[in-house]
Amino acid sequence: LLAFVASTASADGAMRAAAEDVRERALADPLAWELLESLTTDVGPRPVGSAGMERAKEWAVARFQVLGFENISIESFEKKDAWLRGPESAQLTAPYSRELAVLGLGNSVPTIQEGVEAEIALIGSLAELRAMPEGSLAGRIAVLNWRFDSAQGEAGYRAASDGRRDGASIAAAKGAIGFMLRSAGTSSGRRAHTGVMRYAESAPRIPAAAIANPDADLLERLVARGIAVRLRLRLASRLLPSTTAWNVSGVFRGREDPDAVILVGGHLDSWDNSEGAADDAAGVAITMAAARLAAQARVRPRRTIRVVLWGSEETSGSSEAYAERHRDEIAHIVIAGESDLGAGRVYKIATSKCAWSDPHLQTLTAVLAPLGIQQDPVAADFGGVDIEHLRKAGVPVVRLSQDPREYFDVHHTADDTLNRINRRALDQNVAAWAALLYVFAESGVDICSHDD
Numbered sequence: 001l002l003a004f005v006a007s008t009a010s011a012d013g014a015m016r017a018a019a020e021d022v023r024e025r026a027l028a029d030p031l032a033w034e035l036l037e038s039l040t041t042d043v044g045p046r047p048v049g050s051a052g053m054e055r056a057k058e059w060a061v062a063r064f065q066v067l068g069f070e071n072i073s074i075e076s077f078e079k080k081d082a083w084l085r086g087p088e089s090a091q092l093t094a095p096y097s098r099e100l101a102v103l104g105l106g107n108s109v110p111t112i113q114e115g116v117e118a119e120i121a122l123i124g125s126l127a128e129l130r131a132m133p134e135g136s137l138a139g140r141i142a143v144l145n146w147r148f149d150s151a152q153g154e155a156g157y158r159a160a161s162d163g164r165r166d167g168a169s170i171a172a173a174k175g176a177i178g179f180m181l182r183s184a185g186t187s188s189g190r191r192a193h194t195g196v197m198r199y200a201e202s203a204p205r206i207p208a209a210a211i212a213n214p215d216a217d218l219l220e221r222l223v224a225r226g227i228a229v230r231l232r233l234r235l236a237s238r239l240l241p242s243t244t245a246w247n248v249s250g251v252f253r254g255r256e257d258p259d260a261v262i263l264v265g266g267h268l269d270s271w272d273n274s275e276g277a278a279d280d281a282a283g284v285a286i287t288m289a290a291a292r293l294a295a296q297a298r299v300r301p302r303r304t305i306r307v308v309l310w311g312s313e314e315t316s317g318s319s320e321a322y323a324e325r326h327r328d329e330i331a332h333i334v335i336a337g338e339s340d341l342g343a344g345r346v347y348k349i350a351t352s353k354c355a356w357s358d359p360h361l362q363t364l365t366a367v368l369a370p371l372g373i374q375q376d377p378v379a380a381d382f383g384g385v386d387i388e389h390l391r392k393a394g395v396p397v398v399r400l401s402q403d404p405r406e407y408f409d410v411h412h413t414a415d416d417t418l419n420r421i422n423r424r425a426l427d428q429n430v431a432a433w434a435a436l437l438y439v440f441a442e443s444g445v446d447i448c449s450h451d452d
């Protein structure tokens, strides 16, 4: 027994040393930055249904090949109603004329060519909008003015996104002829923040756009003076009834148990108004680089590491398609994770609650500690939009929480550019994911599913 305990202990010691080595090499490895620089420069904006997304797919395959990934696969799926932006503008028309910085929301119907022009009704919150009496917004452009503060972090973004998703249909049901949303982002510049919205079946489909924070501030000040404020909104867009999208993946096969899969990735698609550096070229670069570092440990890990680059996150579709395609493999996916919050530093790791009793995960915690990452005793109830359908099918998830402050200033805006990425923070992300992948793949740790 003593000999067994001693050999297990030394095996764990060796694993820890190898994981620390992976972590240290990651901090000095230029690969993630090179991938990020290339995806943002060589490919550019890549909304689903665009030529940019097709370039992104080719880019992913070529990079997987160059980096030595195996079993590279392109899984195509049908994307219905791919939305592509056209020219957009807005002007204040009363009490005086002034351009307003706006961005159409994804899935919005276009306006007629001369636009929609009306007096605005400023509404403080989604709850307030819901509570308004029927007909109270007749003939108005409803402006949902809920303010998302960076101190609220991801929870604030979720609340702002609820208004973005549902606001137009709720306003339309009360008579509004247009909908505008104070940007669901924290930028103080005149950069509006786009994102997806949805129409309810029951309400008329009215045009929907976001307005930049300083311009929403102006509307607020004018309304506070008791002045009738009017604006004109012009939106154009195209809807492709059906197009092809792709989830692209590659693996490093495990040396002993190749059917057991540790699955991570980011999403290849982006909004159209920038190169999508933080959202989500960073996640793509971080997970590709981390997987290669983990696979190049002193000894190739026991289980397979798979990187999936999802092809339709922003307007949805890739999560469902991936889970459906891999339905028969669910039991073999040990754990899934996604990097999709830019390159802000990781400060916390969460997974299924019961997993922490496994000593291998305590080893991982020890390896992550010098990076400033703490173990979260609360179970991860979410791992990323693209692994949500895997999670619902029973796949355990792991989540690395990141500092969201810079992210919410830039993502979904025209400022989501390479110069806003902090390279040291990017490297810290790579180190965290690489060590994590190595320990999950090498140790044989078994993670219970999230609801166990």
Ligand SMILES: [Zn+2]
Residues within 6 Å of the ligand: 267, 279, 280, 313, 340
């Ligand atoms: Zn994203």
